[in-house]
Amino acid sequence: MAVIELETALEKKDFELLSNLGMTAANNGIWLWLVGGSVRDIILGSQINDFDLTSEAPAEDLGKLLIASHHGLIKSKSQFKTQKLVFDSTIIDLATTRKETYAKPGALPVISWGSLEEDLIRRDFSINSMAVSLHPDNFGILVDKNYGQQDINNRLIRILHPSSFLDDPTRLFRAVRYQIRLGFDIENQTLGLINQSSPFIASISAARLRREIELILHEENSVEILMEATRLEILSHVNPLFKTSLLKNPLIQSIQRGCKGNVLLGVLGSVLPEKEILNLKKRLGVTKKQAKILDDINYLKKIESIFTAPLDANHLYSMLLATDREAILVIASTTSNPMVARNLDRYLAGNLLRMPLSGAELIELGLKPGPEIGMMQRELRCAMIDRIILDKRDAVLFVLTKLEESLN
Incomplete structure (x- = not known):
């Protein structure tokens, strides 16, 4: 024993x-x-x-x-x-x-x-x-x-009885999660039953299905799991357009960005037309945050051609300010156009820049408390993205110049 x-x-x-x-x-x-x-x-x-x-x-x-x-x-x-x-x-x-x-x-x-x-x-x-x-x-x-x-x-994933996947079709997703996480193979008979049982994914409730997808999205090797689940035609029973031919390149590109969680969910949604994104939202019973990401991906796909030319920061902010950051990251990660990626990356990087002047400092320079502060902070951020402002001294001169212009 x-x-x-x-x-x-x-x-x-x-x-x-x-x-x-x-x-x-x-x-x-x-x-x-x-x-x-x-x-x-x-x-x-x-x-x-x-x-x-x-x-x-x-x-x-x-x-x-x-x-x-x-x-x-x-x-x-x-x-x-x-x-x-x-x-x-x-x-x-x-x-x-x-x-x-x-x-x-x-x-x-x-x-x-x-x-x-x-x-x-x-x-x-x-x-x-x-x-x-x-x-x-x-x-x-x-x-x-x-x-x-x-x-x-023997490094094998094996179910315990032939009806296992029928009893609980979420095990189809778990089989692939364990396969990739542990570096195991799926045992041949189990693999055959995956192929037979995949249609029963349709019987999984939205909440349980979203839970299984979210578990995959947060795995260390999440992209590899999604690619294998696509190859085994498991994901195609979540949405029929989730095929290797459509998902392979976006998923590979997302590896380079280290995409996880809701960003990867957005990568899946990015290959779908607008109607199918609506179906995906319903099938997974997505959260408000996830719905916002998927809706904003739709929006960005519709205006993507605008980003194919160089844009200054003001143009980027006017189009992207209300757009979810993770949706922007999805399109930046999966676009085939380098200029689109460059414009979106500039916007994302600008949002991470630390403001050189606080609200209190702007008031000391002569701005009135209220909306003027927010407007000036946006102008400062745009100037930083366009590299007009490089340090705090530049920022002070920029603000004083703007105040002087407003008086003339």
Whole structure:
């Protein structure tokens, strides 16, 4: 029977905490297990940000016992009766072992109490279906009936049963996330089931689908994940125009800019015509911020030809002042016209420039408090972008000249 040497794999404070939690549970007749991604990451030698624990006891009762015994606190609870506990700086996700059934593809699971074995078989992939005992009688013993450690050694992503993707189509996105994040391959049978199951993405609710897309957008290798999800025709079930032929070049260009998060969502939207952007907003149930980015990308695409000639800062500000910065970055990153990128980059850089004169200093120079201050600050920023102003002395002379002109 395999044993995981937790003492050598974990930081001292985390090892001592898990040992003590296991001892407290055992003293109350409860077997506590380290499960899921935590076990996977320990075997891989990866950094662990929080720990997933489970037992056959009700999580609410066990959570109260553990925080009372070890000076912790309950940070949050979920609809699946899991609890997030905090002990100093260590975060513990505590759950009760459970079974899951699905009324239809894409539906949230109906949960009921289950054994440890039933809890492990319900999980998404074999590499996430292992448990390590924290009970002092068999501390460190690995429970691995689904051959997760073998799949880690063979660097494979494998589902646990043929209906896995039908039960929960969000696993299609997770398969590619793990594939790229870990540098694994998707096992052949699992790969075939991805191709068969992708149409069931249509059954995922807008909120859950947006959540899966957002998780991808914030991964370290987010662009590579999107490209692989496009190649496997997973993204085409989010929008039929998300094809490799349309997305490849914009995604490659976005790597050079280090695009993440909502900017990458904008890159996806940038390949769509206006009607399809509206459909994407509805399908993902986007936030107000995301909707603003996608709408402004539409606006910029319509006026992009204006930026093909050199423009001074005043022209740039008049057209871009109300436009979301991340939308501008999307077009600057994906345009095929160097002059368009140059104009947009000048505007973006200007917004980051530190103003050489504060509002109070402008008042000291003779401006009246109120709208005049904002107008002068805009003129100063434009002059900085056009390199008319290089330092604070230039800025003072610029303001005094403008004041003198206003008196004549």
